[in-house]
Amino acid sequence: MKLHILSDLHCEFADFVPPVVDCDVVVLAGDIHVKSRGARWASLAFSTPVVYAMGNHEHYSGNIDRTHSKLLDAAEAHVHVLENQVLEYGDVQFFCATAWTSLAATGDPVAASWCARDSLNDFRAIRVGEQYRRLRPDDLIARNRETKEWLEAQLSLPFNGKRVVVTHHPPLMKFVSDQGADPHLRAAYGNNWDGLMDFKIDLWIFGHTHEAVDEVVNGVRFVSNPRGYPTEETGFRPDLVVSV
Structure with missing residues (x-):
């Protein structure tokens, strides 16, 4: 299956017209546009099926508890906006979530929360x-825990096809560079x-860091393809099209 992978398009700052490519599914790994506009944009920009995991910017100027439903309302039938949900398409399972972070990756979640x-x-x-x-740090920590537990439960189930995880936040800190003078900011x-x-x-497809990645770690291929600001x-x- 051929996947056209995009993230961090940030169409709130500059419009983006995607090129026509040979693909079976478009995968959007978050920060496409603010609020429900990303779902409307994807509905018009693509005719192929779209798998869409929200980023943090989709929630800007809105309520984190209502963003998903608003994107669902704005999306056409071929655009699948998923949060802690699995979509099975052909012989491929897509596990999608924003992910957020536990703020614990640098060893001091209290310091990271303040930072x-x-x-x-x-x-x-x-x-x-x-x-x-x-929004408070504890809100994101709780959502991060929920997503991790959900992934563990879902990935434990048997499946004979291919498995693709799509999150906005990176799953490994090796993909997160220094973010400033305070080292604990990386944990965010x-x-x-x-x-x-x-x-x-x-x-595993992700975004958020605005640094392109295509690397294999422990047998898993990690891809991030952010446009950025x-x-x-x-x-x-x-x-970018990746086959799975």
Whole structure:
């Protein structure tokens, strides 16, 4: 199966017209556009099936508890916006989630939480719950734990075909570079999910870091193909197609 892989298009800053490529499925690994606009954009931009995992920016200027349903409402039938959900297409399973992070990857989740709260726009731009309060680090830690437990349960089930995991946040810290003077800020950008590599996974697609990746680790191929912000050099290949 041929997958056209894209992430971090950030169409809220500059529009993107994808090239026509020979593929069976388009995979979007988050930060396509803010709110439900990414689902509307994908519905118009592609005629092939789309597998879409949300990023953090999809939640900007919105409520994290309502974003998924709004994207579902905006998506046409061929655009599958998935959160902690599996889509089986042909002989391939797609396991999709934003992922977020545990803020524990640098060894001090308290320090990382304070650093992230002070540094990241997520905690100013995203709201939570009926009271529409500001997002807190604990909210993301809980969602990260839920996704990890869900992946462990789903990947434990037998399946004879190919398995593709799609998350916005990286599953391994080897894909997260330094993020500034405070070393604990790195913990807000990725996960130490090395234990998940014990499961049968053929391909893991992610985004968020704005650094292109195509690497095999412990038998799993990891691919990230982010456009990033305007003028940013990320190694983006707009026509990237990967076979699985």
